[in-house]
Amino acid sequence: MLSARRSYRMFVAVAPLLVLGACDGGAGTDDAGPSSERDAFVAPGTDAFVAPGTDAYVTPGTDAPTTGGVTYYGNLRPVLAQHCASCHVEGGVAPFALTSYEQATSWGSRLVEVTRDRIMPPYLADNSGSCQTYRDARWLSDAELATFADWVAQGMQEGDPTTPEPMIVPPPVLTGAVSTLDIGVDYTPDSGRSDDYRCFIVDSPGGYVTGYDVHPGNRSIVHHVIVYEPTSDAEGDRARSLDAAEAGPGYTCFGSATVDAFPVVLWAPGGGATTFPRGTGVEIPTTRPLIVQIHYNVLGGTGSDRTRVDVQTDARAIPAYIVPIIHSGFAIPPRTESYSSTHSQSLSALGSISPRVYGAFPHMHTLGTSLSVSLVSGATEQCVIDVPRWDFNWQLAYWYETPFRVSSTDEMRITCEWSSMGRDTTTTWGEGTEDEMCLSFFYVSL
Numbered sequence: 001m002l003s004a005r006r007s008y009r010m011f012v013a014v015a016p017l018l019v020l021g022a023c024d025g026g027a028g029t030d031d032a033g034p035s036s037e038r039d040a041f042v043a044p045g046t047d048a049f050v051a052p053g054t055d056a057y058v059t060p061g062t063d064a065p066t067t068g069g070v071t072y073y074g075n076l077r078p079v080l081a082q083h084c085a086s087c088h089v090e091g092g093v094a095p096f097a098l099t100s101y102e103q104a105t106s107w108g109s110r111l112v113e114v115t116r117d118r119i120m121p122p123y124l125a126d127n128s129g130s131c132q133t134y135r136d137a138r139w140l141s142d143a144e145l146a147t148f149a150d151w152v153a154q155g156m157q158e159g160d161p162t163t164p165e166p167m168i169v170p171p172p173v174l175t176g177a178v179s180t181l182d183i184g185v186d187y188t189p190d191s192g193r194s195d196d197y198r199c200f201i202v203d204s205p206g207g208y209v210t211g212y213d214v215h216p217g218n219r220s221i222v223h224h225v226i227v228y229e230p231t232s233d234a235e236g237d238r239a240r241s242l243d244a245a246e247a248g249p250g251y252t253c254f255g256s257a258t259v260d261a262f263p264v265v266l267w268a269p270g271g272g273a274t275t276f277p278r279g280t281g282v283e284i285p286t287t288r289p290l291i292v293q294i295h296y297n298v299l300g301g302t303g304s305d306r307t308r309v310d311v312q313t314d315a316r317a318i319p320a321y322i323v324p325i326i327h328s329g330f331a332i333p334p335r336t337e338s339y340s341s342t343h344s345q346s347l348s349a350l351g352s353i354s355p356r357v358y359g360a361f362p363h364m365h366t367l368g369t370s371l372s373v374s375l376v377s378g379a380t381e382q383c384v385i386d387v388p389r390w391d392f393n394w395q396l397a398y399w400y401e402t403p404f405r406v407s408s409t410d411e412m413r414i415t416c417e418w419s420s421m422g423r424d425t426t427t428t429w430g431e432g433t434e435d436e437m438c439l440s441f442f443y444v445s446l
Ligand code: HEC
Pocket: 080, 083, 084, 085, 086, 087, 088, 093, 094, 095, 107, 110, 111, 114, 115, 120, 121, 122, 268, 269, 270, 393
């Protein structure tokens, strides 16, 4: 994503900018996390469709086995509707729907496994509380997990088909001034491979981005969307030349924008709008373009796409920066089931400021199996993000429920683990499909 050297320079460059931010009236904000609009929707009535926990169907005071039990219509359908149907719907990005009794029974015990192992819904960071918790986490509760397990264990009963359709929490929407980034063409992904990563260049509306929402043109093929901002005008020009050098709209880009850039928008289906933590925003100067990277997956559909990205912009905001902690000095030996490597980075460049960290965006390529970052302050080490099962296909943003401060005397320690069983050569840092990465971006502001 970034060369280590350049990124370190960028990190150092950020420190004085944060100081400037302080003069901008940024100090004194409270510890609020990202103010997703979702809170507004989680209101009375929500309980009506959250699947009941086991208590709901175990008759109090008896040890008798549950009668009536867990049924599709009574218990499972509401969980599927809330947590799965944004993708597993006819025409959705998942390769099959989970919106009928027949579809659910055909997957049966696999539903229990993918939920228990937290493969589905896709959410890679551990949100159990052993290493941070996140806002709007797509994280099934123990009661919801039990609903899957009990439904299968009790023989996948149908229940009453006349049960009213479950109501679902509507995804949050943007409320401020919105500019639309339009890729400008109907793009048909390369159907010769199941995954096509394409980067489109769009003009920056200027100002500060304070939130975003993505409207895929073709929901069956848009797997996820990342909008990158080049780190300099020169890197923006490099992106334009890559675009010009390749036939067709945009250019091919695998795990990154190919030029030095940081992610401003990270979106996967079903999430709705994201609003940055209260009052903060990322400046997007008009002198450099933005790069819209779309991951097309043609397993679930075909055809062309014209995706729109709505960015909520403000002329002024408390400046936020997206800074990476990078480990680039690794060499993964070939045919190794598990190779892990750790790197510590001092935060001394922060000088006298102690900014807050609001969010994390971890990143590796396809050999990656796990990633974790900790914050070392003197003798204490605090887990900052833990991804126990990395999946390159789901690059997501994780917003802290409780943002934390960092200071110049701290150190960030990043550990990555890879599996190189299929490789015959040593793998090192790089942009290509055969290269690897080990980094996490952090959303930082005063
Ligand atoms: C953000 C979109 C999204 C959401 C939400 C989602 N899925 Fe999926 N699911 C996918 C996609 C895409 C695939 C195809 C494999 C892949 O790309 O990971 C998939 C694959 C699956 C599979 C087959 C994979 C396997 O290993 O057997 C199952 C089963 C599944 N999902 C169940 C669920 C359940 C149950 C939920 C809700 C608790 C859910 N999914 C939520 C997108 C989603």
